[in-house]
Structure formats: C-alpha cells, structure tokens
Amino acid sequence: xxxxxxxxxxxxxxxxxxxxxxxxxxxxxxxxxxxxxxxxxxxxxxxxxxxxxxxxxxxxxxxxxxxxxxxxxxxxxxxxxxxxxxxxxxxxxxxxxxxxxxxxxxxxxxxxxxxx
Numbered sequence: 001x002x003x004x005x006x007x008x009x010x011x012x013x014x015x016x017x018x019x020x021x022x023x024x025x026x027x028x029x030x031x032x033x034x035x036x037x038x039x040x041x042x043x044x045x046x047x048x049x050x051x052x053x054x055x056x057x058x059x060x061x062x063x064x065x066x067x068x069x070x071x072x073x074x075x076x077x078x079x080x081x082x083x084x085x086x087x088x089x090x091x092x093x094x095x096x097x098x099x100x101x102x103x104x105x106x107x108x109x110x111x112x113x114x115x116x
Contacts, residue, residue: 010043013073017041017105021112030113036068037112041105044072046080053079053092053100056107069111073104 018039025033049055054075061070078088079097 006043006045010041013041013043013101013105016101017108020105020109024109024113030110033112034069036066038068038070040071041108042070042072044074046077047074049074049076052076053096054104056104058107058111071108071111073101073108075100075104
C-alpha cells in the first residue's frame with residue numbers, strides 16, 4: 001500500500017499533466033492525441049538512480065485486442081532524503097524536484113501526440 005505522500009504526489013503530477021495535455025491538444029501544435037494514449041500517469045515511486053534525477057517509462061499495455069500507451073514516472077530516491085533535510089550527493093533541492101517532475105511530464109506529454 002502506498003503512503004499518503006505517494007498518493008499526493010501522483011495526484012499533483014496528474015493535475016499538472018491534465019492541464020497541460022488539454023492546453024497542448026487545443027493548440028494543435030503537436031498534432032492530435034493518439035487514440036489509445038492513456039490519460040493518467042502512474043507515479044512508480046522512488047528509484048535508486050545513479051545517473052539521473054528521474055525517468056519515465058512509456059509502454060504498451062494490451063487489454064484483449066486493444067493496445068494503449070501507459071505511463072509511469074520514477075524519481076530519484078535522493079529526493080526523499082532532501083525533503084527530510086538530509087544531505088545528498090548530488091546535492092538536490094526542492095527546485096530540482098519540480099524541474100525533474102516537469103521534465104518527466106514533458107516526456108509523457110510528447111508521447112501522447114501524433115507528431116505531424
């Protein structure tokens with residue numbers, strides 16, 4: 001079972017995602033949203049990651065004969081230490097967390113559109 005901070009973070013990620021997805025879809029700049037692009041991002045959790053601050057997993061799930069694009073965002077476990085006030089290497093802060101979430105959301109958003 002996930003803790004309440006995990007759930008809060010997942011809702012925060014999805015709120016920002018839905019707002020930007022709607023905005024980008026209305027602009028038409030990136031084309032049309034894939035027919036089977038899911039409209040929800042799963043927060044995969046805190047990951048031990050030595051090479052980056054986070055990563056996104058875009059994958060195809062199959063339900064019967066229908067395939068759809070599913071998304072999950074993982075964040076470096078060092079952010080949990082940073083939020084607890086502990087020193088980390090590399091030194092991360094709250095602004096790094098926001099920038100990393102934004103970066104990973106961009107991967108998810110671009111994965112939703114048929115680029116024309």
